[in-house]
Amino acid sequence: MNTFRNITLTVISALLMSVCGYSQQLTKEQEAKLNDLISKMTLEEKAGQMTQITIQTISKTQGTKDQKHVLDDAKLEEAISKYHVGSILNVFDVAHDIDYWHEIITKIQTAAKDKTRLKIPVIYGIDAIHGATYTKGATLFPQALGLASTWNTALAKTVGDVTAIEAGASGIYWNFNPVLDLGRQPLWPRLWETYGEDVYLAQQLGGAYIYGSQNNPLVGPGKFMTCLKHYVGYSFPLNGLDRTPAYMSERTLREYSLPPFEAGIKAGSKTVMVNSGEIDGIPGHANHFLLTEVLRGELKFDGFVVSDWEDIKRLYTRDRVADSPKEAVRLAVMAGVDMSMVPTDYSFYECVVELAKEGKLPMWRIDEAVKRILAVKMGMGLFENAFPNKELKKHFATEEHTRQNLEAATESIILLKNKDNTLPLSKKQKVFVTGPTANMLSVLNGGWTITWQGNEEVLYPQEKHTILEAIQTEITKTQVTYAEGISFDKEGKIDDAVKLAKSSDVVILCLGEPAYCETPGNIYDLTLPDAQINYAKKLKAAGKKLVVVLVQGRPRVMNEIAEIADAIMVGFLPGMEGGRAIADLLFGDENPSGKLPVTYPKYPNGITLYDYKPIESADQNGYKPQYEFGFGLSYTTYTYSNLKLSSYEISENGSLTVTVDIKNTGSRKGKEIVQLYLTDLFGSVSRPNKQIKGFDKVELAPGETKTVSFTITKDHLSFIGLENKRITEPGKFKVKVAGLESEFILK
Numbered sequence: 001m002n003t004f005r006n007i008t009l010t011v012i013s014a015l016l017m018s019v020c021g022y023s024q025q026l027t028k029e030q031e032a033k034l035n036d037l038i039s040k041m042t043l044e045e046k047a048g049q050m051t052q053i054t055i056q057t058i059s060k061t062q063g064t065k066d067q068k069h070v071l072d073d074a075k076l077e078e079a080i081s082k083y084h085v086g087s088i089l090n091v092f093d094v095a096h097d098i099d100y101w102h103e104i105i106t107k108i109q110t111a112a113k114d115k116t117r118l119k120i121p122v123i124y125g126i127d128a129i130h131g132a133t134y135t136k137g138a139t140l141f142p143q144a145l146g147l148a149s150t151w152n153t154a155l156a157k158t159v160g161d162v163t164a165i166e167a168g169a170s171g172i173y174w175n176f177n178p179v180l181d182l183g184r185q186p187l188w189p190r191l192w193e194t195y196g197e198d199v200y201l202a203q204q205l206g207g208a209y210i211y212g213s214q215n216n217p218l219v220g221p222g223k224f225m226t227c228l229k230h231y232v233g234y235s236f237p238l239n240g241l242d243r244t245p246a247y248m249s250e251r252t253l254r255e256y257s258l259p260p261f262e263a264g265i266k267a268g269s270k271t272v273m274v275n276s277g278e279i280d281g282i283p284g285h286a287n288h289f290l291l292t293e294v295l296r297g298e299l300k301f302d303g304f305v306v307s308d309w310e311d312i313k314r315l316y317t318r319d320r321v322a323d324s325p326k327e328a329v330r331l332a333v334m335a336g337v338d339m340s341m342v343p344t345d346y347s348f349y350e351c352v353v354e355l356a357k358e359g360k361l362p363m364w365r366i367d368e369a370v371k372r373i374l375a376v377k378m379g380m381g382l383f384e385n386a387f388p389n390k391e392l393k394k395h396f397a398t399e400e401h402t403r404q405n406l407e408a409a410t411e412s413i414i415l416l417k418n419k420d421n422t423l424p425l426s427k428k429q430k431v432f433v434t435g436p437t438a439n440m441l442s443v444l445n446g447g448w449t450i451t452w453q454g455n456e457e458v459l460y461p462q463e464k465h466t467i468l469e470a471i472q473t474e475i476t477k478t479q480v481t482y483a484e485g486i487s488f489d490k491e492g493k494i495d496d497a498v499k500l501a502k503s504s505d506v507v508i509l510c511l512g513e514p515a516y517c518e519t520p521g522n523i524y525d526l527t528l529p530d531a532q533i534n535y536a537k538k539l540k541a542a543g544k545k546l547v548v549v550l551v552q553g554r555p556r557v558m559n560e561i562a563e564i565a566d567a568i569m570v571g572f573l574p575g576m577e578g579g580r581a582i583a584d585l586l587f588g589d590e591n592p593s594g595k596l597p598v599t600y601p602k603y604p605n606g607i608t609l610y611d612y613k614p615i616e617s618a619d620q621n622g623y624k625p626q627y628e629f630g631f632g633l634s635y636t637t638y639t640y641s642n643l644k645l646s647s648y649e650i651s652e653n654g655s656l657t658v659t660v661d662i663k664n665t666g667s668r669k670g671k672e673i674v675q676l677y678l679t680d681l682f683g684s685v686s687r688p689n690k691q692i693k694g695f696d697k698v699e700l701a702p703g704e705t706k707t708v709s710f711t712i713t714k715d716h717l718s719f720i721g722l723e724n725k726r727i728t729e730p731g732k733f734k735v736k737v738a739g740l741e742s743e744f745i746l747k
């Protein structure tokens, strides 16, 4: 067994330990201290603990590319001393350097320590979603969808680790990540924040990320806290637009949306952020059933629940399920929201105080929320020390982190087409590099990079390489010609570009999407803009090999390009080292190993996912993807053989082992993701075509064979039955690994 697999297995067993062992249970003394503290708190102090404001609220000037952010000391004191604010979030509005973060956090925690009666530390939260996104110079990894394309739990753990170190080094210990919403609606502009369309994949990667984040020895186990978002069902808007309604039965919700959150809770996360949208007419923030009965009663979550941005107010202003701002607060708190991301005023605080005085919000509920918040602060050790740990600074953005980032980026790139072995390219060729994503860093990183939208190209670190710059370094500058050719959606000087194409040996056409985040990323058509498709056709007509590199946050439909391109590579926001990774892969320094974590649709309306129902099969209603979930090519070839089951029967509480041999039959070393799919052949509820229930990434030298094994238990065979409860049903199951299959019976 090689080191690579050892790491994977270590992580998985560590994860299992985390599931059973890691907990942030307070000691008896801590519990007593907490109760004593709460008994001393006034109503106002409690309402303050439940309040989260943005740093904007306590700032004099916004940070921009030309102006430094300035904190307003008087407003800070007002927030902490007068309103007893328990939490602050975000930046206003660009990334700070690490020393400035230290200054800000130190001021905030000093105010909490010196200007309040009870000296309760502030919990500072940030969206450090692919690394410490708001600290200048941080290691910025592939976004979650890119990370999911690696199918590598060890890398997911590394991203968690490094994020904890670098955000922690900035003095920030609470991260609004991971997104455990499933990416099952490709139009949704937040697809790239997810680990893709599959429950099992999201559980494994999310669990590993949380484990890494919360157990890093440098930061201190438990010191850095993740936040599971956005509980629950947010990612499946019917029309694909952000913050629009999802319609989903309880069965579907329990089958697809809840299990990743369940895994996140088991992995030790103690905070949850609420779905900004609505399901079946009930806004996430008003949903008592999901926030209290399910989350607390069933999933046994004992941390605290934070609202999303302004969403309690929106129960009145947008959803109109409350007829006043005060009623909105009552509704949300009684539904189970413990902390409000208000985020720019003290209205929530005022409403809580008034509601309590009027007897409309019971004190038990306020105490419950406050106790949950303080318990998390205590478990994180903030009462002992909430100040930046200067020691961590020397571990910020190290060479080792960059190396790990390059490894993650390289494994995240997926080779979708490679006609006649067009790739890897010879380093002796003359290449013409073109397209709107060829010479930008923002397109490799996407939203939440330096700024919220991630599209301030001038703020990106100049020493990092765009795809063009990486290619120029990979071969020699003189071999490379470049013209942008077109913008994302407008035609440009195409004739000039075609001339350059004709005078080169190969065209590397870089297409995709600009950076965006949340609602501004809404689109009405999943197809790549006409300008990009037409440009590909014109370049193809130049008669040279056409290599298309797509960098994007969601699988933009491109069936015409898929027809004509000689090779296609896709990167779902591979991060700051994405340019280097792509160049290394194009020229064969590395061998592609990424696989699709989502189905790549062929048609804008052809959104049928890989685990489709029998009624959606190709000969029925047309499962016709461009590329299947789990698909990705390599420069070598693999042959699978000897699929064996330890038994052909399994009892409800038993297990069986599946083994399979995999051989590298090509001439290059490579990493292959062995995927185990199960099909429940008959069920009282229609069962998916197939579901991934195990995967392992193995590295194989040319000619080398390895045996991979998977254990199947009840967990892999269960589903949500007619009564909306998780059940197993006796019957036949099919196991598939690559082209091999076998069957067994659950007795």
Ligand code: BGC
Pocket: 090, 127, 176, 229, 276, 308, 309, 518
């Ligand atoms: C997003 C959250 C994010 C929060 C704080 C909201 O708009 O939906 O995902 O954590 O802002 O920045």
